[in-house]
Amino acid sequence: MAQTANPKMEEVHKLEVVRHQGKLMVPDTMDLKDVDKCLHEQMEYEDKVVVISEVIEVFPWDGAVSFQKAMEEEFGWVRQEVTPSFFGDQPPELRAVEVGQGVTKNVAWGRFSLPGLSGWVGTAASMKDGRLVFAVQAQTKRKYEPLIRRLVARTR
Numbered sequence: 001m002a003q004t005a006n007p008k009m010e011e012v013h014k015l016e017v018v019r020h021q022g023k024l025m026v027p028d029t030m031d032l033k034d035v036d037k038c039l040h041e042q043m044e045y046e047d048k049v050v051v052i053s054e055v056i057e058v059f060p061w062d063g064a065v066s067f068q069k070a071m072e073e074e075f076g077w078v079r080q081e082v083t084p085s086f087f088g089d090q091p092p093e094l095r096a097v098e099v100g101q102g103v104t105k106n107v108a109w110g111r112f113s114l115p116g117l118s119g120w121v122g123t124a125a126s127m128k129d130g131r132l133v134f135a136v137q138a139q140t141k142r143k144y145e146p147l148i149r150r151l152v153a154r155t156r
Contacts, residue, residue: 055128061097080112093108117140
């Protein structure tokens with residue numbers, strides 16, 4: 001038996017939220033109730049907590065120097081946080097990293113909080129193809145993902 005189209009079936013709208021300066025544009029085919037529903041779904045989507053992990057293929061201490069510089073350029077400062085672990089809270093750590101011949105710099109290592117961002121971002125070492133590399137990890141709302149990706153791009 002052939003199926004016929006259901007005349008009561010809802011029309012499906014594909015809505016992409018693009019942030020820009022200027023007017024709020026609504027497609028002619030959508031009424032404001034549909035727009036409102038889509039925007040609320042987008043808000044719920046962006047408020048979900050996600051874990052972001054990025055590997056940067058450099059030695060961990062070199063990556064930490066670049067990541068600290070990226071955070072300072074973006075926010076003007078770096079705020080370290082306690083890192084919870086199975087063995088109890090680990091205090092913020094500064095690691096002396098050689099940045100030039102006979103020149104060292106104290107570099108923040110561990111977890112950080114960033115202004116305006118809920119959750120945390122942190123530095124770690126990871127293995128890739130048998131070698132130690134730098135990693136950035138974050139647990140935050142999805143709406144802050146572009147900020148984390150921007151910090152990683154600056155670090156690279």
